[in-house]
Structure formats: C-alpha cells, structure tokens
Amino acid sequence: MKVILAGLGRGSNVIIGGKLLAPPSCVLNRNFFYCIHLHSTAIICKNYLSLCGPSCYTRGMSETATPRSRVQRLASLIEQDLRRRGLASGDPYLTASEAGDDFGVDPFTATRAMSLLAKRGILIRKRGVGTFVGQCEPHPSASALRCIHILKGPARDDARWSFPVGELVEGLHESLPGYQVQSDVLSPQSFADFVRQVIERRTADGSLAGMILMGCPREVQELVLAHRVPAVIFGSAYPNTRALPSVDVDQYESGRLQAGYLLARGHRRLMLLMRETWRPGDNRLVDGVNRAMADAGLSFGALVTRSIPEEVALVRNEIERLLSLEDRPTGLICRCLRFAETALEVVQSRSLRVPEDLDVVFNHYDRAASAPLALPRVCPRLSSRQQVALVAQTLDRVIGGMPLATEHATLSVELVEPNGKC
DSSP states (O other), X not given: OOOOOOOOOTTOOEEETTEEEOOOSOOSSSSEEEEEXXXXXXXXXXXXXHHHOTTOOOOOOOTTSOHHHHHHHHHHHHHHHHHHHXXXXXXXXXXXXXXXXXXXXXXXXHHHHHHHHHHTTSEEEEXXXXXXXXXXXXXXXXXXXXXXXXXXXXXXXXXXXXXXXXXXXXXXXXXXTTSEEEEEEOOSSSHHHHHHHHHHHHHHHTOEEEEEEESOOXXXXXXXXXXXXXXXXXXXXXXXXXXXXXXXXXXXXXXHHHHHHHHHTTOOSXXXXXESSOOHHHHHHHHHHHHHHHHTTOOTTSEEEEEEOSOHHHHHHHHHHHHTSTTOOSEEEESSHHHHHHHHHHHHHTTOOTTTTOEEXXXXXXXXXXXXXXXXXXXXXXXXHHHHHHHHHHHHHXXXXXXXXXXXXXXXXXXXXXXXXX
C-alpha cells in the first residue's frame, strides 16, 4: 500500500478503504490529502466529512488539475460550504484569504473562485467591506451531496496500459460538477465482496448517485445490474449484462485496421500481443484481426497470439523469444502502448530496426497522448476529454431516468500514421 498525505491537521481522521487510520503528524496543508491505495484513489476535503459521513470520499483540489479546473472545482466546494453552513442571502462569508486557508489553496486561486461565484450572483463582494451571500439555496439539493463511484477492474492504472482513472475523475469534475466523485481500482482478491459492500452501504445512506465501470470483471457488472444501480460501462458489456448502457471504441474495426495496415505493407506473418485477462472488447478486436487476415487470403498459422500479464519483464521475454524464431513474425499488433514501447526496446537491443525488421502498430485511447511514440496506431476519433464528456452525459441521463439515443455507444476509430496523417 502506498499512501501520500499532504497533511491534515493533528486530530483529523484519515479514512482509507473504510478503515480509520491514525491522523498524520505532519501539517503541510491542513485541509486536503491525496491518497493512493490498492482499493481507493480519492481526493478528500476535511471540511466535508461531516456532510457525507466518515466513509465518504469527497473531492478537494487535485495537484494535477488544470488552473481553470481547480478554480471551477473550488467554486463548487465553496457553494456547497454555503449550503452546509445554512447561510442565507446577505449573510457574511469568508474573505479570500480565509477561504484559501480553509480550503488549502493560495489566496489568488480563492479570489478567482469567489469572483466566479460573484458573477453568478451566489456571492456579493464589496470592496473594503467583505464578502456576503447572494442567491444561495439554504438547503442542498440531493445531487449536491451524492456520489458518482468509479470502479476500475484489476489492472495497471497507467496511461501506457489503459485509460487512467485520474483522467476520468478530472473529466467528471468538469462535466458533472454537482456530484462528488470517488474512484477505486479493484484488488484481484475479494473484489466482489468489496463492490457489494460499497453498493449496500451507499444505497442504504442514499449517497450513491451512480457508477462508472471500467474494465470490470463480469461479476462486478452482474452485481451492479442486480442492485439496479444507475451505471454506465466505459468499455464493453458481457452478454448477460447488456442491460447496462455502455460507451466503447469500435474494437472490431480497431483490430481490422491494425491488421490491415500491416498486411498492406506486405507482411504475411503477424503477432498479436494481448493482456492476460480478456474482456468482451478483446474478443471483438481479435475478430477484426481475423477478418483482415481472411480477406487477405491467409491461412491458419499466419497469426501468432499471445496473452501476457501486465509485467514488462514478461512482455520483453516473450517478444525476444518470438524474434528468435526462424520463421518469426515481421508484423506486431500491440494491445496497449506499453507493449509497443517494450517491443521498441527489444528491437533496439538486438540491433534491429523498426519498421524494417519489425513493423509495430498499437491501439490507444487518445491520439495526442500516444503521439510521442511515433508509431502507427489506431485511436478513437474523439479525444479522451470528449469520451469522458460522453460517458458523463450518458450517466447523467441514466440517473435522471431519461431515455438514451443508444444503449451501447460505439466510438469510431481511425488509423494514425507516425507523421500524424490518417
């Protein structure tokens, strides 16, 4: 377990994975801390633990947020603070300096956030007099205190391996500012019990607004469906969980485009590197690869498929072994960016060249983020931010009981050349 604390005050409670930990002794920032845990990644604001109970993870100010998003998020927190205090129109509120101290930010950021609220009439700022409450509802709406819970299946939470949770959290803060956001990367052990406890606890206290499932095992999707939790799968649904709406890239077309690219360049023996654990989308990607192989008239044996754990050393060993074969593949399809990076490292260590000795193509969730590798890749036409906005919009409609244009949105993909051309 790795926990990073950017200090709470002495006597403050630290709660991770539902367990009460001893308060930290350091005081670097007395209101916020950021924790990374096997089960939990959350940003917590001390001032709001009383709002949601000791087991609720509420959001504070992420160090990785953009300046604009930090200001917007702080404005949302201040607005919730007005409601929590039960302040009415005309009541005095904190100065920018006091707000910065209470929320753990610099006065400049606090000033910008309060100015944003002043433009909306929620605060009234009088030079030389102070800050007062403007148009503020005395009681919070249900959505202001409710939580969107992100569950990510057991996997490397790294942009080189998969869509990172942090990017989804950041996007949800911007797209659905009225909700708290909690994210959990599930442990390979006892994940079903953990998810069941989360659902039952959050359902009992009424704080669970909805869930987003990323790469979750079938059992997790089944639990969410059985408990009738408003949810969206950011990925593919299993055959028996298709009652849950989903947003996923066109995996079939991704596989077809990658294989087609290599076949068009004259390769007749390909290798496909997949992760050890397959999801429904992986099956569709392989179907797309096989379709391209069949269209090229290639027979059985032209494709070598390997499923490898997410360990760089194991990936490297498998690529080295296959490159040592007399009839080795000359084209490589990688399921993620990290596989492609490792392939480049292995090729260079053997004094080989890409693409002359090994042609490599991979798929990634974002065109811009994958550009530095300078290899051909298949990416969604929508940026990662646009994908998150679509997921957020879908979940918002599900929570509100509104109909969806499509239950299973498929994001179109394109093959991007190393020079950026499609």
